[in-house]
Amino acid sequence: MKVGILGTGMVGQTIGNALAAQGHLVMLGSRQAGKAEAVAWARSAGVNARQGSFADAAAFGELIFNCTKGDAAVAAITAAGPVNLAGKALVDVSNPLDFSKGMPPSLFVGNTDSLAEQVQRAAPQAKVVKALNTLNCYLMVDPSKLAGDHDLFICGDDADAKAQVQGLLTGAFGWKPAQIRDLGPLSGARATEALLPLWIRLFGSLGHANFNFHMNIGPAPKD
Amino acid sequence: MKVGILGTGMVGQTIGNALAAQGHLVMLGSRQAGKAEAVAWARSAGVNARQGSFADAAAFGELIFNCTKGDAAVAAITAAGPVNLAGKALVDVSNPLDFSKGMPPSLFVGNTDSLAEQVQRAAPQAKVVKALNTLNCYLMVDPSKLAGDHDLFICGDDADAKAQVQGLLTGAFGWKPAQIRDLGPLSGARATEALLPLWIRLFGSLGHANFNFHMNIGPAPKD
Numbered sequence: 001m002k003v004g005i006l007g008t009g010m011v012g013q014t015i016g017n018a019l020a021a022q023g024h025l026v027m028l029g030s031r032q033a034g035k036a037e038a039v040a041w042a043r044s045a046g047v048n049a050r051q052g053s054f055a056d057a058a059a060f061g062e063l064i065f066n067c068t069k070g071d072a073a074v075a076a077i078t079a080a081g082p083v084n085l086a087g088k089a090l091v092d093v094s095n096p097l098d099f100s101k102g103m104p105p106s107l108f109v110g111n112t113d114s115l116a117e118q119v120q121r122a123a124p125q126a127k128v129v130k131a132l133n134t135l136n137c138y139l140m141v142d143p144s145k146l147a148g149d150h151d152l153f154i155c156g157d158d159a160d161a162k163a164q165v166q167g168l169l170t171g172a173f174g175w176k177p178a179q180i181r182d183l184g185p186l187s188g189a190r191a192t193e194a195l196l197p198l199w200i201r202l203f204g205s206l207g208h209a210n211f212n213f214h215m216n217i218g219p220a221p222k223d
Numbered sequence: 224m225k226v227g228i229l230g231t232g233m234v235g236q237t238i239g240n241a242l243a244a245q246g247h248l249v250m251l252g253s254r255q256a257g258k259a260e261a262v263a264w265a266r267s268a269g270v271n272a273r274q275g276s277f278a279d280a281a282a283f284g285e286l287i288f289n290c291t292k293g294d295a296a297v298a299a300i301t302a303a304g305p306v307n308l309a310g311k312a313l314v315d316v317s318n319p320l321d322f323s324k325g326m327p328p329s330l331f332v333g334n335t336d337s338l339a340e341q342v343q344r345a346a347p348q349a350k351v352v353k354a355l356n357t358l359n360c361y362l363m364v365d366p367s368k369l370a371g372d373h374d375l376f377i378c379g380d381d382a383d384a385k386a387q388v389q390g391l392l393t394g395a396f397g398w399k400p401a402q403i404r405d406l407g408p409l410s411g412a413r414a415t416e417a418l419l420p421l422w423i424r425l426f427g428s429l430g431h432a433n434f435n436f437h438m439n440i441g442p443a444p445k446d
Contacts, residue, residue, distance in 0.1 A: 106335050217425075220430065
């Protein structure tokens with residue numbers, strides 16, 4: 001599959017590497033084509049990898065990942081071009097972290113709205129799926145690196161797009177269907193983006209990112 | 224130990240029952256002494272149980288639980304009397320749920336503040352410890368009812384009060400020390416109160432409350 005990735009940071013590169021290694025054709029997009037990090041990545045990631053602008057990556061991909069920093073996400077979507085994203089599954093991995101007030105960061109949107117919903121409003125015809133935003137990128141693309149039970153949350157308004165994304169998560173990254181917890185409509189991103197404050201505090205106290213959330217769900221009680 | 228519980232709903236009664244059954248002396252407090260639910264509870268819960276006003280319960284307890292509804296918490300603390308709470312560990316179990324905009328509820332405080340911090344400001348000399356707010360009350364007092372790993376988050380600015388509360392959690396309710404995750408200062412409540420949107424969505428989709436969060440934490444990666 002052709003995949004466009006918005007964002008050339010560690011998350012975008014890690015997802016790009018994993019997809020290119022699986023034979024998918026990947027274009028990493030940044031504000032301007034030819035960005036040094038993206039060129040270096042495309043050179044190192046092999047024949048399946050290329051780079052371009054946000055709009056190039058959006059037009060190239062049949063499925064898109066948004067891996068930009070949260071405060072740049074809506075601008076990146078706008079630059080990518082809503083028309084280039086129309087009808088496509090758009091996996092929003094970004095988080096609305098606001099580092100301007102010091103550590104730990106706060107969230108610049110939440111509670112009654114989410115960054116995923118802002119992204120959806122910026123590209124109304126895209127099929128936004130929120131996923132992968134609650135764990136470190138090296139676990140995103142290889143969940144087997146963390147032993148024991150842990151979960152991936154997914155939500156979105158378009159059932160077909162969610163199914164397509166789940167297929168990629170299981171097929172390319174090795175998530176087991178039982179690990180993928182569907183929270184329903186895209187407004188579920190309000191709940192998963194709200195996990196970041198806890199994630200960041202644990203990251204700060206542990207000093208590493210080799211951890212993830214798990215919902216321990218027992219049987220319905222008899223009463 | 225003498226324990227005062229603010230709030231006569233299911234959470235307060237469940238915690239009160241568990242403590243009274245363990246031989247603690249428990250007073251359930253409400254806006255006015257003699258509230259029918261509290262009188263009925265005190266009658267059914269045995270010789271260790273009594274009821275009174277918020278101020279009565281605060282004065283009675285050597286340790287206090289705030290089990291009021293979130294939107295009534297600060298008023299309850301004020302009615303309890305900061306002087307009655309001074310120097311005591313005050314376990315804040317409440318959550319800032321706002322049901323006024325429909326389901327699922329939003330939070331009326333969060334991100335850069337928390338209900339626990341509001342409670343602390345209302346009773347500056349109390350030693351507020353946030354705990355037990357991320358799971359159903361029947362698991363709060365008997366975590367063994369859910370098989371497998373699951374966690375209890377705790378935070379607060381006073382180390383002695385946290386230690387006292389942890390002692391009660393392990394001694395009276397059966398939490399294992401390894402299940403109790405200390406998030407540091409009371410501002411950690413911003414992170415744990417923010418788990419409620421996910422909890423509520425899961426409760427809605429599962430149709431029961433027999434579940435809890437678990438942080439799956441692996442070893443620090445070697446790199």
